[in-house]
Amino acid sequence: MEIFPAIDLSGGQVVRLRQGDYGDRQVYGSDPVRIARAFLAQGARNLHVVDLDGAKAGEAKNADSIRALCALPGLFVQVGGGIRDEKRIEELLGCGAGRVILGTAAVRNFPFVEDMAQKYGGQIAVGVDARDGRAAVAGWLEDTGVDALEFCGKLATAGVRTVIYTDIAKDGELSGANLAAYRALREIPIDVVASGGVSFEHELAALRDMGTYGAIIGKALYVKKLDLARCIALADAKGDMA
Numbered sequence: 001m002e003i004f005p006a007i008d009l010s011g012g013q014v015v016r017l018r019q020g021d022y023g024d025r026q027v028y029g030s031d032p033v034r035i036a037r038a039f040l041a042q043g044a045r046n047l048h049v050v051d052l053d054g055a056k057a058g059e060a061k062n063a064d065s066i067r068a069l070c071a072l073p074g075l076f077v078q079v080g081g082g083i084r085d086e087k088r089i090e091e092l093l094g095c096g097a098g099r100v101i102l103g104t105a106a107v108r109n110f111p112f113v114e115d116m117a118q119k120y121g122g123q124i125a126v127g128v129d130a131r132d133g134r135a136a137v138a139g140w141l142e143d144t145g146v147d148a149l150e151f152c153g154k155l156a157t158a159g160v161r162t163v164i165y166t167d168i169a170k171d172g173e174l175s176g177a178n179l180a181a182y183r184a185l186r187e188i189p190i191d192v193v194a195s196g197g198v199s200f201e202h203e204l205a206a207l208r209d210m211g212t213y214g215a216i217i218g219k220a221l222y223v224k225k226l227d228l229a230r231c232i233a234l235a236d237a238k239g240d241m242a
Helices: 032-041 052-057 063-070 086-094 104-108 110-123 148-157 179-185 201-209 228-236
Strands: 002-010 013-018 021-029 046-051 076-080 099-102 124-131 134-137 142-147 162-167 191-195 214-217
Touching (some): 002 032, 032 063, 046 063, 086 099, 104 124, 110 124, 124 148, 179 191, 201 228
Parallel strands (some): 046 076, 076 099, 124 162, 162 191
Antiparallel strands (some): 013 021
16 A cells, blocks of 8 residues: 655645645744755655645635755655646656546536546546545535545546545544445555555554555654554554554
């Protein structure tokens, strides 16, 4: 299983939101590249980057920071937040992003997602952010009423290979992930990246053992509840670590 340490950007700073609330955020640094290099030093192979301002505004807002992160050697970087058109996809892939995450666009303009998945293959992922089992968009601010699990099935049928599934109620709470949702997602033929509340080693082992493709770890790293190097070793292991 792949581990994706998270860097969420707002105003050029590295922040974490609680349950997607833009008014409830904690700043963890003003130098995203320095933080990414620290992740690299701990053995990171991947990085999950979100332009929070872009997700809210519907356009790129932290482009310089994202370009700098994508230029770092040795990291596979997936980027989301405010990506609504093919031009932005091309810009991100051109500056070194390994995968681009579509969110709001996937719900509001599904034919666009189908076209991008066919054209760019595995370089396109979709972020499915769930609140009470329904997909939320616009930086988690708007409930669409669309059943999140059914939507993941629709994405798989359309040719999308990867979804980043976030339970918003778990995000930033350090109380654990929604493992039941990830067990349900095993029935859908799509690579799932678990996101939202991953806080314990036993959760990583459970996600790994159920065949989850990846897990995003955010606040638990910043408050040192989890150790990144150990998380990576656990995700790579075939059995429980002592």
